[in-house]
Amino acid sequence: MMRLLTLYLRSRQVPRAAPAAVVATAALALVGNEPDHPLQTVTFAVLALALGFGVLGLGLGGADPELDRTGALPWWRWRTTHTAAIAVVVLAAGLAATSAPTGLLVRDAAGLAGLTALAATAFGNQLAWTLPIAWGGVAAVVPPVADPVVLVVLTWPMQPPDSGVAAVTAVVLACAGSSAYAVRGTRS
Amino acid sequence: MSVLRTELRRSTGPAAGVLTAALGLAGLYTLVMSDQSELWDAQWTLLASFQRIMLVVLWPLALGAGAWQARRDRRTNMAELAATTPRPVWRRALPTSAALAIWLVLAYLVTFAAGAVRVAGSTDYPNAGWVPIVAVGALSLVAAGWLGMGIGRLLPSAHTPPILVIAGFLALLVPVQLSKSAEPSGAALLPPNLSTTLDEFTTIASRVDLARAVVLAGLAVGGLLLVMVARRKAAVIAIVPVVLGLAVAVPLVNAAPAGGVQADPGAVAEVCTTDGGPEVCVTTAHAKGLASLTGPARKALTLLAKLPNAPTSVREVTGERPQPAGEAWLHSDNYQPGRGWLDSGDALVVRILAGAGTRPCDPIDYRTRALAAAWLFGQYPAPGQRLRPGEEAAGRDAAWQTLRALPEPQQRQRIAEIRTAGLTCHGDS
Numbered sequence: 001m002m003r004l005l006t007l008y009l010r011s012r013q014v015p016r017a018a019p020a021a022v023v024a025t026a027a028l029a030l031v032g033n034e035p036d037h038p039l040q041t042v043t044f045a046v047l048a049l050a051l052g053f054g055v056l057g058l059g060l061g062g063a064d065p066e067l068d069r070t071g072a073l074p075w076w077r078w079r080t081t082h083t084a085a086i087a088v089v090v091l092a093a094g095l096a097a098t099s100a101p102t103g104l105l106v107r108d109a110a111g112l113a114g115l116t117a118l119a120a121t122a123f124g125n126q127l128a129w130t131l132p133i134a135w136g137g138v139a140a141v142v143p144p145v146a147d148p149v150v151l152v153v154l155t156w157p158m159q160p161p162d163s164g165v166a167a168v169t170a171v172v173l174a175c176a177g178s179s180a181y182a183v184r185g186t187r188s
Numbered sequence: 189m190s191v192l193r194t195e196l197r198r199s200t201g202p203a204a205g206v207l208t209a210a211l212g213l214a215g216l217y218t219l220v221m222s223d224q225s226e227l228w229d230a231q232w233t234l235l236a237s238f239q240r241i242m243l244v245v246l247w248p249l250a251l252g253a254g255a256w257q258a259r260r261d262r263r264t265n266m267a268e269l270a271a272t273t274p275r276p277v278w279r280r281a282l283p284t285s286a287a288l289a290i291w292l293v294l295a296y297l298v299t300f301a302a303g304a305v306r307v308a309g310s311t312d313y314p315n316a317g318w319v320p321i322v323a324v325g326a327l328s329l330v331a332a333g334w335l336g337m338g339i340g341r342l343l344p345s346a347h348t349p350p351i352l353v354i355a356g357f358l359a360l361l362v363p364v365q366l367s368k369s370a371e372p373s374g375a376a377l378l379p380p381n382l383s384t385t386l387d388e389f390t391t392i393a394s395r396v397d398l399a400r401a402v403v404l405a406g407l408a409v410g411g412l413l414l415v416m417v418a419r420r421k422a423a424v425i426a427i428v429p430v431v432l433g434l435a436v437a438v439p440l441v442n443a444a445p446a447g448g449v450q451a452d453p454g455a456v457a458e459v460c461t462t463d464g465g466p467e468v469c470v471t472t473a474h475a476k477g478l479a480s481l482t483g484p485a486r487k488a489l490t491l492l493a494k495l496p497n498a499p500t501s502v503r504e505v506t507g508e509r510p511q512p513a514g515e516a517w518l519h520s521d522n523y524q525p526g527r528g529w530l531d532s533g534d535a536l537v538v539r540i541l542a543g544a545g546t547r548p549c550d551p552i553d554y555r556t557r558a559l560a561a562a563w564l565f566g567q568y569p570a571p572g573q574r575l576r577p578g579e580e581a582a583g584r585d586a587a588w589q590t591l592r593a594l595p596e597p598q599q600r601q602r603i604a605e606i607r608t609a610g611l612t613c614h615g616d617s
Contacts, residue, residue: 028354040365047354054350126263129350134249137357138211141244148222
């Protein structure tokens with residue numbers, strides 16, 4: 001089991017990508033962390049989380065997805081664990097580096113992890129960065145308005161932590177992304 | 189040419205173009221949905237500059253698209269095979285770069301055209317001031333795409349595109365964040381995106397947009413050089429156009445007005461009645477409002493004639509300049525392009541009579557302005573003036589009673605004083 005895990009992690013480039021992602025996320029969140037400017041702090045925190053997922057998204061697939069599939073493994077468990085693991089790693093880096101509200105970071109990490117998994121399923125692991133970075137980045141630079149509901153959904157990563165609509169959006173993205181990825185894996 | 193045709197269909201170009209156009213359209217029409225479309229549909233320059241605001245989203249994504257495109261050879265394990273062909277690198281790179289640029293420019297223009305449909309229906313002021321604004325915006329996307337391709341070729345890692353997109357967001361965001369306290373000036377004006385909306389009397393200072401165009405051209409050429417050089421060592425040459433562009437642009441923006449905007453002389457120019465009656469003028473940007481203003485304005489002038497210092501013309505004004513005694517002024521905020529004056533008929537007359545035909549002056553004394561209008565109109569409350577019951581309404585009623593308790597000549601004297609005080613106002617509100 002240990003050997004299998006080692007091989008899996010190596011095939012997903014985790015030994016190099018994970019430290020890089022943690023450092024990048026923490027550094028970016030820390031640069032923008034100014035408790036006097038909550039909006040700036042949250043903006044940088046969202047960009048930092050998106051960057052973390054952008055880097056780790058590549059690891060959602062290996063060099064040869066077709067070959068992976070021939071392995072007699074319960075792949076859905078590996079994939080679900082992997083999605084949850086990148087969410088936890090990026091979230092931990094964010095929590096350590098920024099004073100943005102914890103509820104917001106947890107929600108955004110869950111939703112962006114789902115988007116990463118969704119992009120990996122739809123476009124392949126090399127493009128897994130597209131959805132979390134595009135959506136997170138766009139939300140970070142657009143003013144987070146409180147209505148209409150469509151705009152709350154579009155800017156969900158930047159909404160205040162008590163926003164119900166944003167929380168529901170994040171949960172839906174997390175569930176849809178992780179389950180799609182668990183069932184299908186990366187596009188080959 | 190056939191290679192270009194293939195690249196136009198098969199490279200990252202189509203996806204980047206469709207995404208750019210889709211995001212641009214979404215940006216324009218979410219404002220329509222949330223009933224804020226007057227931020228861009230009132231005038232051509234407003235649409236063009238709103239597109240420039242949206243570059244804060246489009247520019248970093250174009251950067252990422254370029255970086256993704258640059259990895260194609262490596263991704264498909266073609267790099268070595270391509271290196272063995274006797275064709276020079278730039279011959280292979282040029283059609284790909286051109287295809288990306290064509291798609292990005294097309295997407296930018298499509299977004300403008302989609303907005304133009306609404307602007308054409310509501311603007312009063314057809315002018316060509318939008319052309320340079322759109323051109324610089326489109327150039328900025330080309331620069332982003334080529335720069336992304338260049339950096340992607342220089343650093344052909346799978347992690348380059350996402351990191352580059354985040355770097356792009358930061359590059360556009362940080363100057364805005366830094367300028368939150370004051371208006372951006374100097375080098376903070378150089379990013380291609382605008383950070384605030386304009387109004388229909390303001391346009392981007394041409395000097396600032398020229399400086400931006402020079403910087404963007406430098407970035408585009410630098411990016412293209414990175415894509416086309418044969419050896420990595422030669423890539424240093426790409427710094428030259430970038431530095432040259434900055435060297436030309438920085439002195440230009442340093443001498444520019446703060447905020448990088450200036451009044452649009454064509455938009456504030458007056459359009460006046462020519463039928464020989466008392467003169468009524470509006471700004472060119474609100475030219476379609478002249479017909480519906482003339483009647484109420486002339487009625488206001490006859491009512492104002494009760495005063496010893498009566499004006500002889502009505503003018504819609506914006507900006508700051510001293511008001512001549514012979515003019516009654518109506519602030520341009522009373523008009524919305526495409527929708528018309530905020531009131532019509534007698535209510536519009538009362539708007540002109542507010543403050544006895546003077547503009548609102550900071551701090552705005554609404555009560556005095558309303559009393560002057562009501563006295564001149566000869567009815568209290570005058571049309572369009574009704575307040576909800578409350579402290580302000582009670583205070584205004586009491587002030588009206590005090591005014592009416594005076595003998596008639598003193599009332600007239602009091603209103604004339606309000607007009608004189610309004611004329612000496614020097615601030616705009």
